Amino acid sequence: MSASRQEEAPAMAGEVIIVGGGMVGATLACLLGQAGVPVTLLDAREGPLDAAAAGCGRPGLRVSALTPVSQRLLDGLGAWSWMRARRVTPYRHMQVWDAEGTGEVNFSADQAGLPVLGHIVENDVVVAALEARLAALPTVRRRFGARVTGLAASDRGREVVLAGGERLAAPLVVAADGARSPLRELAGIEVEAHDTGHAAVVTTVRTARPHGGVARQAFLAEGPLAFLPLTLDDDAGYCSIVWSTSPEEAMRLTGLSAEALGQALATAIEGRLGAVTVIDRAQAVPLTQRHARRYVLPGLALVGDAAHSIHPLAGQGVNLGLMDVAVLAEELLEARRRGVALGSEAWLGRYARRRRGDNAAMLKLMDGFRLLFGARHPALTLARNLGLAGVDRLSPLKRLLMQQATGRRGRLPASCR
Ligand SMILES: Cc1cc2nc3c(=O)[nH]c(=O)nc-3n(C[C@H](O)[C@H](O)[C@H](O)COP(=O)(O)OP(=O)(O)OC[C@H]3O[C@@H](n4cnc5c(N)ncnc54)[C@H](O)[C@@H]3O)c2cc1C
Numbered sequence: 001m002s003a004s005r006q007e008e009a010p011a012m013a014g015e016v017i018i019v020g021g022g023m024v025g026a027t028l029a030c031l032l033g034q035a036g037v038p039v040t041l042l043d044a045r046e047g048p049l050d051a052a053a054a055g056c057g058r059p060g061l062r063v064s065a066l067t068p069v070s071q072r073l074l075d076g077l078g079a080w081s082w083m084r085a086r087r088v089t090p091y092r093h094m095q096v097w098d099a100e101g102t103g104e105v106n107f108s109a110d111q112a113g114l115p116v117l118g119h120i121v122e123n124d125v126v127v128a129a130l131e132a133r134l135a136a137l138p139t140v141r142r143r144f145g146a147r148v149t150g151l152a153a154s155d156r157g158r159e160v161v162l163a164g165g166e167r168l169a170a171p172l173v174v175a176a177d178g179a180r181s182p183l184r185e186l187a188g189i190e191v192e193a194h195d196t197g198h199a200a201v202v203t204t205v206r207t208a209r210p211h212g213g214v215a216r217q218a219f220l221a222e223g224p225l226a227f228l229p230l231t232l233d234d235d236a237g238y239c240s241i242v243w244s245t246s247p248e249e250a251m252r253l254t255g256l257s258a259e260a261l262g263q264a265l266a267t268a269i270e271g272r273l274g275a276v277t278v279i280d281r282a283q284a285v286p287l288t289q290r291h292a293r294r295y296v297l298p299g300l301a302l303v304g305d306a307a308h309s310i311h312p313l314a315g316q317g318v319n320l321g322l323m324d325v326a327v328l329a330e331e332l333l334e335a336r337r338r339g340v341a342l343g344s345e346a347w348l349g350r351y352a353r354r355r356r357g358d359n360a361a362m363l364k365l366m367d368g369f370r371l372l373f374g375a376r377h378p379a380l381t382l383a384r385n386l387g388l389a390g391v392d393r394l395s396p397l398k399r400l401l402m403q404q405a406t407g408r409r410g411r412l413p414a415s416c417r
Pocket residue numbers: 019020021022023024025042043044045063064065066123146147148149176177178179182183200202242285303304305306312314315316317318319320321
């Protein structure tokens with residue numbers, strides 16, 4: 001590129017540039033696009049997901065437990081009906097037990113006064129549904145193969161630089177570029193990082209007994225093992241596995257034959273679903289908890305995993321990210337109504353104040369669970385078994401935990417009510 005071309009002003013790319021079209025960034029683009037805000041959505045991926053393949057055939061390896069609150073948000077965007085027509089698996093019960101002791105807690109949708117506690121969905125199904133919706137929104141411009149490598153302040157707000165050198169500017173840039181967020185680094189925002197001491201082994205299994213709409217989680221000595229229910233073509237004999245364990249054990253487990261891994265899984269959940277057959281490759285995913293020290297700067301906001309990544313043991317990660325963008329969209333639309341600049345740091349602070357505390361509390365809670373269940377001290381083992389038994393009997397505490405798990409916390413944005 002010539003020097004004179006380099007000096008040209010960056011092209012304006014609407015009012016908001018969103019970097020990252022995963023579940024969180026695509027939801028924000030839908031929320032703003034639905035309100036007629038000019039938005040550019042950039043993603044490094046080569047192209048949109050193959051919509052014909054999402055939710056068909058073998059399930060994707062990456063799944064999420066979505067709360068009823070997240071479901072409501074996606075429903076309001078017209079994405080939920082697309083997802084339901086493909087594949088979502090409701091669960092009405094949760095069973096959590098201490099494999100090292102005797103404690104067990106059972107939650108049910110009836111106790112929570114809800115039709116379901118949540119749904120297990122493949123991440124690709126969520127993104128494909130949002131992409132189908134985005135294609136119909138005239139103020140949203142999507143660009144794939146657009147890797148952002150630079151970020152600068154500009155007299156027009158913020159500008160981003162793409163890998164090929166192209167520069168784009170907007171009053172506000174939103175970083176939805178995942179846990180390792182290049183934008184967060186480019187902006188020099190520090191994170192508090194905790195190595196969880198865990199990696200997660202993910203795979204898909206067939207089980208001899210049907211899951212019965214129950215999400216199961218056993219706390220083993222090395223970490224929690226989740227069997228998340230999946231129903232394929234009315235066959236409730238599948239589960240998605242998230243086995244959090246030490247990185248060494250994760251390496252050993254992913255190196256096992258499918259048969260040996262199936263046996264290890266069946267033993268680890270005490271045969272509750274009978275024989276287990278592994279039907280996909282097993283993959284290890286590193287788990288680090290990170291929390292950005294700040295969520296906003298002038299003309300910049302972090303959302304989703306770019307702002308916080310959390311241990312998956314309570315299945316909260318993307319639910320928190322969806323709440324971030326529901327709140328951010330609400331604040332941005334209010335700013336537009338009042339004629340406030342979208343990149344105003346003072347105004348963006350409203351978003352940060354509404355979200356950082358909730359996310360920090362959930363990160364702390366996950367740390368507490370992990371430490372308590374990772375402890376081998378007999379006194380702690382006794383305490384957690386008594387604790388689990390207590391929680392199971394104490395309905396007010398149980399109700400509170402269910403509210404947390406189903407996302408009904410604090411002041412919800414209008415799009416989630
Ligand atoms: C094993 C495991 C199990 C989990 N289970 C659950 C669960 O049950 N429930 C739950 O709520 N959460 C769960 N989570 C967390 C959930 O997966 C994440 O919170 C969620 O995927 C984050 O979405 P995101 O859109 O913020 O980021 P990502 O999904 O990481 O998306 C980031 C996007 O940014 C793009 N990108 C990155 N860099 C650039 C760049 N430089 N330029 C342009 N584009 C870029 C990427 O291509 C990608 O599309 C789990 C996580 C793990 C690891």
